Amino acid sequence: MASAIPAAIPDELAHRPGRDTWLHLLVRWSLIGVSLAFLAALMIAPLATVFVVAFQRGIGTYLHTFADADTRAAVRLTLTTAAVVVPLNTVFGLAAAWCIAKFEFKGKSFFVTLIDLPLAVSPVISGMLFVLLFGAQGWFGEWLQDHDISIIFALPGIILATMFVTFPYVAREVIPLMQQLGNDEEEAAITMGAGAWMTFFRVTLPKVRWGLLYGIILCNARAMGEFGAVSVVSGHIRGLTDTMPLQIEIFYNEFNFVGAFAVASLLTLLAVATLIIKTLVERTGYKRR
Amino acid sequence: MPQTSFRQPSVLPGFGLTFGFTTFFLSAIVLIPLAALVLMAASMQWSEFLRVVLSARALGSYRLSFGASLLAASINLVFGFIIAWTLVRYEFPGRKVIDALIDMPFALPTAVSGIALTTVFAQNGLLGHYLSLLGIQVAYTWIGVTIALTLIGMPFMVRTLQPAISEVQRELEDAAETLGAGRLYVFRRIILPTVLPAMLTGFTLAFARAVGEYGSVIFIAGNLPMKTEITPLLIVIHLQEFDYHGAAALGFVMLVISFAVLLTINVLHGWGRRHLVATAH
Numbered sequence: 001m002a003s004a005i006p007a008a009i010p011d012e013l014a015h016r017p018g019r020d021t022w023l024h025l026l027v028r029w030s031l032i033g034v035s036l037a038f039l040a041a042l043m044i045a046p047l048a049t050v051f052v053v054a055f056q057r058g059i060g061t062y063l064h065t066f067a068d069a070d071t072r073a074a075v076r077l078t079l080t081t082a083a084v085v086v087p088l089n090t091v092f093g094l095a096a097a098w099c100i101a102k103f104e105f106k107g108k109s110f111f112v113t114l115i116d117l118p119l120a121v122s123p124v125i126s127g128m129l130f131v132l133l134f135g136a137q138g139w140f141g142e143w144l145q146d147h148d149i150s151i152i153f154a155l156p157g158i159i160l161a162t163m164f165v166t167f168p169y170v171a172r173e174v175i176p177l178m179q180q181l182g183n184d185e186e187e188a189a190i191t192m193g194a195g196a197w198m199t200f201f202r203v204t205l206p207k208v209r210w211g212l213l214y215g216i217i218l219c220n221a222r223a224m225g226e227f228g229a230v231s232v233v234s235g236h237i238r239g240l241t242d243t244m245p246l247q248i249e250i251f252y253n254e255f256n257f258v259g260a261f262a263v264a265s266l267l268t269l270l271a272v273a274t275l276i277i278k279t280l281v282e283r284t285g286y287k288r289r
Numbered sequence: 290m291p292q293t294s295f296r297q298p299s300v301l302p303g304f305g306l307t308f309g310f311t312t313f314f315l316s317a318i319v320l321i322p323l324a325a326l327v328l329m330a331a332s333m334q335w336s337e338f339l340r341v342v343l344s345a346r347a348l349g350s351y352r353l354s355f356g357a358s359l360l361a362a363s364i365n366l367v368f369g370f371i372i373a374w375t376l377v378r379y380e381f382p383g384r385k386v387i388d389a390l391i392d393m394p395f396a397l398p399t400a401v402s403g404i405a406l407t408t409v410f411a412q413n414g415l416l417g418h419y420l421s422l423l424g425i426q427v428a429y430t431w432i433g434v435t436i437a438l439t440l441i442g443m444p445f446m447v448r449t450l451q452p453a454i455s456e457v458q459r460e461l462e463d464a465a466e467t468l469g470a471g472r473l474y475v476f477r478r479i480i481l482p483t484v485l486p487a488m489l490t491g492f493t494l495a496f497a498r499a500v501g502e503y504g505s506v507i508f509i510a511g512n513l514p515m516k517t518e519i520t521p522l523l524i525v526i527h528l529q530e531f532d533y534h535g536a537a538a539l540g541f542v543m544l545v546i547s548f549a550v551l552l553t554i555n556v557l558h559g560w561g562r563r564h565l566v567a568t569a570h
Contacts, residue, residue, distance in 0.1 A: 027472070028379055035375040036387070038368050042440045043393055045415055046405035053408060092314045099307035105296035111311075117319055120547060122501025123399075124521035125540045128528060129322035132329050137533045139325055163318050187300050196302040218395070225398025228503035228521065232528060245400040245504070252404050252508065264401040271396035278396075279389045 050268050054261035065251075065262040073239040074247035074263070077158070081243065082223045085162045089219055090212070093170025097208070098200070101178035102186070112175065118167045123228025127161045130233055153235030158243065161229040166219045173215030177208050177286075210286035214278065221274040225267055326544075329537035341538045349515035350523045355546070357431055357519075358499035361438035362446075362492050368439075369446030369491060370484075376447070377454045391447050394440055399504025406437055407509045429511035434519065437505045442495025449494065453487035454480075489557065497547055 055062055065071055096115060100108060118126065132138045134151040144151060151157045185207070189199040205212075227245040234241040242250065244263055251259035296304065330338065341347065375381075376388050394402065410417040410427040417427055427433045457480050465475050503521040511517035520543055527536035 023472075031371050031375050032379055032381050034368070035372045038372065039387065039390065041409075041416060042406075042436070042443070043390060045409045046402060046440075047393070047397075049405045049408050049415065050401065092311065095307040095314075096311040099304055099311055102301050103296055103299055103304050103308075105304075105308075114315060114319065115311075117323070120497060120551065121323075122503065122521050122540075122543060122547075124503045124524050125326070125501065125543065128524060128536055128540055129326055131528055132325045132533055132537060133322055135528075135531075135533065137531055139328075160318070164322065167318055183299075183301060190300055190302065199301075200303075221396045225396075225401070227398060227400040227403075231503075232525060245398050248400045248404060257408075260404055264398075264404060267398045267401050271393065271398070271401075274396045275389055275392055278392065 047268065050261050050264050053257055054265040057258050061258050062262050062265075065259045068259075070239040070242065071247055071259070071263060074242045074244050075266075077155070077242065078224050078244040080155070081158055081162050082220055084159050085166060085223045086216060086220050089163060089166055090170050090216055092167070093174050093215060094212070096171045097174040097178045098204075100175050102183055115171050116168050118164050121164075123165060123226065124232055126164045127229035127232030129164065130157055130160050152233055153237065153241060155241070157233035158230050158241065161233045162223050162226050165226050165229050166222045169219035169222060170212065170215035173211045173218075174208055177211035178204070181207050210281050210284050214281050214286060217274050217277050217281075221271060224270060326537055326540055329533060330541035333534050333538060337534070338538050341535045342542045346514050346518070347520070347523060347539060350518050350520040351546075353431060353434060353510075353517065354500055354520040357434045357438055358442075358496050360435050361442055361499050362496040364435070364439050365442050365446040365495050366488060366492055369443060369495075370450060370488065372443075373447045373450035373454055377451055391444050394444050399441075399502070400508075402440060403437065403505040403508035406440065406505065407433070410436065410509065428509055429517065431517060433509035434506055434517065437509050438499040438502060441502050441505055442499050445494040445498060446488075446491035449487050449491035450484060453484040457483045493551060497551055500543070500547055500550075 066075075099105075100112060131152055133140055134144060134157065135141055136145070136152075138152075151160070185203050186199050189203050190196075194202070225245060226243075227249075230243055231246060231249070234243065234246055236242060236246060236250070238250070244267060248260050248263045248267075251257075251263065333341075372391070376384060376391075407414075407428050409415050410420070410433055412418065412421045412426065412428065414428070420427055425432065427436060461479050462475050465479060466472075470478075501521060503519070503525075506519055507522055510519060510522075512522060520539060524536045524539050524543075527533075527539065
């Protein structure tokens with residue numbers, strides 16, 4: 001059935017009698033034209049602009065941006081944040097998927113809704129939550145100051161805010177996949193004497209690997225690119241608490257457009273790589289629910 | 290087993306460990322922080338709370354945030370449908386690349402799309418140049434805000450509509466056309482009823498995302514109080530002035546309004562589906 005495979009339109013459907021009247025052709029090509037024009041203006045033009053501006057003063061100026069100590073610190077901070085956040089959210093996603101997909105318990109659908117909650121919260125509010133908890137005037141602000149611990153305007157705050165916004169990314173890919181694949185193999189493994197960890201690593205993990213990879217790359221892209229939430233908790237201390245997206249803002253506001261777009265070009269390449277991996281994962285037959 | 294009333298028995302191990310870990314993590318990262326916001330807003334005097342959330346500046350920011358988000362979601366309703374239709378029904382060179390590119394706004398950091406859109410639509414920009422010849426100024430006005438929010442919401446609409454459009458039964462369309470129905474009649478009576486629930490869902494998702502959006506908007510908005518200042522930016526300004534209560538109050542209002550919108554449209558959605566099923570029989 002053609003309805004099940006949008007990826008390929010059989011010739012028979014594309015060239016049925018009556019499909020090639022001038023009116024059909026006119027409608028078809030105007031709709032294609034409108035689509036392409038819309039995407040060209042809103043997506044292709046901005047993407048091209050990133051690279052055009054980044055290289056408009058030549059490759060030397062482009063590379064000069066990355067010789068800057070603050071830019072390097074921003075790249076390091078972004079990588080550090082992702083290196084902490086993505087594994088933690090992956091472990092969380094797997095644990096959540098195991099208890100939700102393998103067991104029946106009361107209030108399960110409510111539990112799943114709670115996990116998805118961060119997706120409905122504005123990035124600015126996500127960051128603000130941690131300022132309200134740990135900021136100078138926040139619930140624990142005084143206690144933290146007395147004990148000389150800084151969370152807001154420091155690395156822990158950036159990690160917490162990033163964890164909040166990327167919290168559901170792995171879980172919401174793995175949960176439906178594990179539910180769909182069922183428990184038969186796991187039950188067989190356990191009944192025949194395999195240990196819990198062996199069952200998880202040798203049976204479950206290979207079953208869900210594509211969904212897991214899909215979730216991880218989306219989580220990573222969001223973790224490295226998050227702007228609103230991190231901007232609220234970072235305090236914008238140059239060379240210390242500025243991530244790559246925040247460094248873009250600083251350069252841009254200083255009218256250093258080459259610098260801003262040079263950093264942006266790295267994040268754009270990350271986005272392109274994410275989309276390519278995502279498309280490859282989808283080719284394995286993994287389909288998002 | 291003592292907990293059988295809470296969960297059904299299973300031969301699989303690890304419920305206690307994974308359930309405990311998930312609950313702990315969920316509370317620490319999501320639930321306790323959200324409670325901190327609600328408590329902060331609740332610890333305010335009523336009059337103080339109302340003074341903040343009903344101030345002229347706040348009302349102006351709601352008008353822009355919610356108005357531009359509604360407009361952007363409506364634009365996506367039309368263009369999202371056309372793009373999804375084109376991708377599902379037509380074959381043309383580069384279709385697969387375009388299909389993969391639809392997810393770009395999901396993957397691209399918002400700060401990048403923000404500065405790039407501003408550059409394209411600035412008065413001397415690639416497209417802004419032509420628009421300014423027509424007397425339309427996009428960057429630093431509400432039009433720019435709407436364009437940024439349209440880009441952000443577009444993939445939600447297209448990705449929700451694609452499966453719905455591929456479910457439209459072409460046999461029905463053919464049958465109707467054979468019996469003499471025109472294309473517009475077929476669209477109104479066969480295609481639209483099938484994809485309407487998906488359109489509503491896509492609209493809701495695009496709208497909800499747009500209301501909270503920050504990164505791609507602040508560069509292209511002029512950020513003038515009462516005119517081009519979105520609510521998330523007003524929250525940031527309150528935080529920078531260490532006015533945590535004011536920020537929490539505005540955040541609370543935004544959360545309540547977004548949840549209310551999602552709930553309303555979910556109810557409408559359910560009603561629409563029942564109504565359509567009823568008329569179909």
